[in-house]
Amino acid sequence: MDNGRRRNKLISTRPGERGAGETETENDEPPRHLPTSRSTTSTPVPPNRLSPLLFELSRHLSIVPAVFALCLHLYHIYRPPEIPPCPPERIDYIVAALWTILTGYQCLSLTTGLLVRWRVYYPPLATLIRLVSLQAICWPATHFTLTLLEHEKRPVIVWAIIGTTTCASKSVQIWVTSNLWWETLPNGTPGGALVDENDNINGNASEIKWRRFKGGQWGGRRWNWNPVVRKCMLPAGLLYCFMAWAEQLRREWSSAGC
Structure with missing residues (x-):
């Protein structure tokens, strides 16, 4: 079987065939015959x-x-x-505003990363449904957190929790999409193709296979700690540091007026 037929092989749901019953989300120990990427070239979608x-x-x-x-x-x-008896002060809303900015940035980055993956695996309509469904989950979850923790009384605590959770979700998204990357074409032009362990774009299949399965199992996914630290841990850590200093400064200002 040539590389073209391998690349166009979709996961089957018909009993008795290789990869039957498997889905796009791999198990803890994915079977060897399960393809690691999909292509919709066998069922072309009209341009829209x-x-x-x-x-x-x-x-x-x-x-x-x-x-x-x-x-x-x-x-x-x-x-x-x-808000009696102890309403939040201006410094509280300044810190909470910074947490909301970080939350919005991470939500957009998370959705963009998942969109990249979904556009590889699914046709446009299925991708759009997943995008809308993601917001249908995130919006009520945010509202539930705001209501449960009473954001009117404690805006900093509530949005620090939401922002931290969003950063953690972004780190998971980085891991989920870590088995996808764009190769450079042999002639050096950008905008290459998505590859897996069966491809041999530059005549170096062993190098491509090592990159694909770096980290062991889980379908070639791996924890790349550099982007996790830079995009998730560092922004949240800086805001926690600012939040601690803001609290100390507020105490100083309050004691100065006594």
């Missing part, structure tokens, strides 16, 4: 100029809760609410 616009609109839906919260926090910085 509306699809990129719908992808962009659905992708930016992820930042809607954070944008609304940021606007609310900016308003409360200008005019703090009066």
Whole structure:
């Protein structure tokens, strides 16, 4: 079987065939015969100029809760609410606003990373459904957290929890999409092709296979700690540091007025 037929081989759901019953999400120990990438070339989808616009609109839906919260926090910085007995102060809303900015950025980055993967594995309509479904999960989860922890009384704590959870989700997304990358074409032009262990683009199959399965099992996925630390841990750590200093400064200002 040539490389072209291997690349076009889809996962089958027919009993008795190789890879039957398997899905795109690999098990803890994926079978050897399960393909690690899909191609929709066997069932071409007609070009649709509306699809990129719908992808962009659905992708930016992820930042809607954070944008609304940021606007609310900016308003409360200008005019703090009066919530007895101890209403939040301006410094609280400044810190909470920074957490909402980080949350919105991470939500957009998370959705973009998943969109890259879904566009590889699925046709446009299935990808769009997954984008909308992701927001249908994230929006109620954010609202539930805000309601449960009473964000009117403790905006910093609530949005620190939401922002930290979003950073953790982003790190998982980095791991999930770590088995996908774009190869450079042999002539050196950009915009290459997605490869797996059966491909031999540059005549160096062993190197491609080592890169694909670096880290062992889990379908070639691996923890790449450099982007995890840079994109997830470092921003959250900086905000935690700023939050601690803001609390200390507020204590100093409060004691100075006594």
